[in-house]
Amino acid sequence: MGRDELCITVPSLFHCPISLDVMNSPVSLCTGVTYDRSSIQHWLESGHDTCPATMQVLSSKDFVPNLTLRRLINLWTSSTSSPSPADLEEKVIVWMEEINSAKFERCLDSIVEFVSRGEVNRRFLATFDGFLETIVGVLSVNGMQIRVLETVIRILSLIVLENGVNEKLHKLIFKSYPNSNCLPSFISILRNGSLESKMACFTVLESVTTDNESKRFIAGVENNFLPVIIHLIKIDNDDQELHDVVLSFLIAVSVTRSIKSQLVQLGIVEVLSNIMSSQNAAISVVEKSLKMMSIVCTCADGRSALSSDQKCWGGDSEETNEGLENGNGGCRGGAVEHVLFVQG
Known part of the structure; x- marks a missing residue:
């Protein structure tokens, strides 16, 4: 190597x-x-x-x-100096043993440093027999410390784009349920983790949520996952980068009528209208908000919620009407009317 x-x-x-x-x-x-x-x-x-x-x-x-x-x-x-393949194998085996023994203090930070050094290291670790199973196993442990979870997610986000890793992680995260459930760990990070860790969560989730079955699982009411995501973009209303990845994820998982209806019930229309009426919203975030709005409007609940949202329509205030004329008020100058027209 x-x-x-x-x-x-x-x-x-x-x-x-x-x-x-x-x-x-x-x-x-x-x-x-x-x-x-x-x-x-x-x-x-x-x-x-x-x-x-x-x-x-x-x-x-x-x-x-x-x-x-x-x-x-x-x-x-x-x-x-470059260690030999035998030395590297021994090092990874020791890391796996420490993880299995819950000795996370040193090994996880060492793994982050290792995979951060370059593609060669990431590929070696991603293809090492049993490593992914070991590291994902940490996510299925109840009550794990938030710092440990954040470090594990960071490691996964660094290697998830390596060839074949997302397919393996898909099986480990979704196919092993109910024997192991990783979603509570993701939820814990989204509630209590750093911004960097939250971003890493969505990097991993969007990469592994690759079929309708996993999307329905993620959106399942019993998992309480969608409410956490909606709450996240409600409270972090100034972070455009976070909004961007959250909206990308929601667009990817909104594949069934039940998921769309659940999002509407959680207040997604209000969230989207707030984003699109904000003067500080990034162009990419506005575009994804409009895309998400068009998705939820394919169900009756979505159209009903949109038609009753005064901010989307702009009301009769002079400020809003002036904004509509300038193309930056209400929901970006008639964009919502266009959505309803397209959706019928």
Whole structure:
């Protein structure tokens, strides 16, 4: 397994000023400048009597080993060198054993660091026999600490786009139910996690919710998942990036009449009209809101809720009418009327 070279930055202090390579045997001249021994020896033996970096005339051509710098270089080299496949396998096996023993403190952070270093590492871990089963198993444990759940979701979000991972995760998350249920862990993060973790949740969920069966499962009333999502975009009404991923997910899962009706009952029309009437809403968020509005209007409940939402129609206020004329008031200048017209 090769090292992802783009992930490694050599400290400038470790470079020889002459060869520009990492120094094998750093030595210092009387000027205080350090060079690799072979490079400075060649310079001096060529008849030069100056320090190459400063061009000062040397009072002495003697040099002394820079033992401190040599020790730092050796430590850095050992920490960044590419481990063999056997060493990597042993490391992942140890991580899996620690996870199974609920020793999360060190191993999960180490896994995040490992997969963050590049595609090669992500691919290795994603295809390692039993790793996905082990890490997903953490999500099915009741009462797991939120920090542990957040770290697991971050790991999954980093590897979910690797070839074949979303199919495996789909089976692990949905096909193993009711023996294991991961949704409470996702809900816990969406309620109590950081913004980054919430975003990672939707990255994973949208990637693995790939068929109508899983979409119906996600939207099942007994799972209490859709209410959490609607509440999320109601309270985080200023975060455009979060709105964008939430709406993408809702568009993806709204495939049945019952799901659409449930969203309407949860107040999705009011949420969408608030977004579309906001002057601060990003264009992509407005477009997805309009798409979501057109989806819920394919059911009678959706059309009824939309026709009775005064903010969608703009009312009779001068401010709203002026906004409609300028194309930025009410629900973006007649967009909702267009939705109802298209939906009949």
